[in-house]
Amino acid sequence: MELSFPEGPACTTAAEVAAAYSSPSLLNHAMRVYAWATALGEAHQVEFDAELLFVAAMLHDVGLAPEFDSHTRPFEVAGGHVAWVFAAGAGWPAARRERLAEVILRHMGAEVDPAEDPEGFLLSRAAAADIAGRGVAELPGAFRTGVLTRYPRLDLVTEFLRCFRDQAGRKPDSAAAAAIRNDLATRMAANPLERG
Numbered sequence: 649m650e651l652s653f654p655e656g657p658a659c660t661t662a663a664e665v666a667a668a669y670s671s672p673s674l675l676n677h678a679m680r681v682y683a684w685a686t687a688l689g690e691a692h693q694v695e696f697d698a699e700l701l702f703v704a705a706m707l708h709d710v711g712l713a714p715e716f717d718s719h720t721r722p723f724e725v726a727g728g729h730v731a732w733v734f735a736a737g738a739g740w741p742a743a744r745r746e747r748l749a750e751v752i753l754r755h756m757g758a759e760v761d762p763a764e765d766p767e768g769f770l771l772s773r774a775a776a777a778d779i780a781g782r783g784v785a786e787l788p789g790a791f792r793t794g795v796l797t798r799y800p801r802l803d804l805v806t807e808f809l810r811c812f813r814d815q816a817g818r819k820p821d822s823a824a825a826a827a828i829r830n831d832l833a834t835r836m837a838a839n840p841l842e843r844g
């Protein structure tokens with residue numbers, strides 16, 4: 649399996665936005681999430697909209713950026729709103745903007761049905777693989793190695809836990825707070841991707 653990214657102005661600009669507002673660790677995380685999503689799509693035979701999934705992967709954590717962080721709403725909700733505005737600027741119709749926001753919102757929720765929301769399913773599964781190691785065995789070994797070489801993890805564990813602990817402290821009812829209470833730190837440390 650080979651990693652490729654969709655082309656087009658929305659994808660190019662979404663990657664620029666991610667680079668402008670993310671640390672190197674979180675930018676590489678976004679790139680890996682798209683890569684894992686494509687591999688999981690192949691493994692689960694899920695057809696998906698590559699442009700929608702790529703833009704969602706690039707922007708799914710934008711609500712963690714200080715510039716877009718909401719003091720009252722969970723980061724995935726804030727990020728969904730930012731993505732909706734981004735998509736409006738890209739000229740996407742209203743229904744497609746809503747889909748993008750929904751995909752980003754769902755990545756922190758319960759299991760997503762791939763028949764109902766293929767992009768939401770893939771983004772959720774890919775983010776869970778990259779952060780906590782869930783389903784890493786489904787990712788082909790050589791592909792996994794190539795992606796990790798191209799987009800190394802850097803200090804993702806430290807930075808992500810700092811972001812989630814901050815979210816949990818200010819938003820105790822959020823999914824980020826639930827993840828911290830459910831020992832995200834241990835799961836991140838045990839993630840096979842941390843060992844390459």
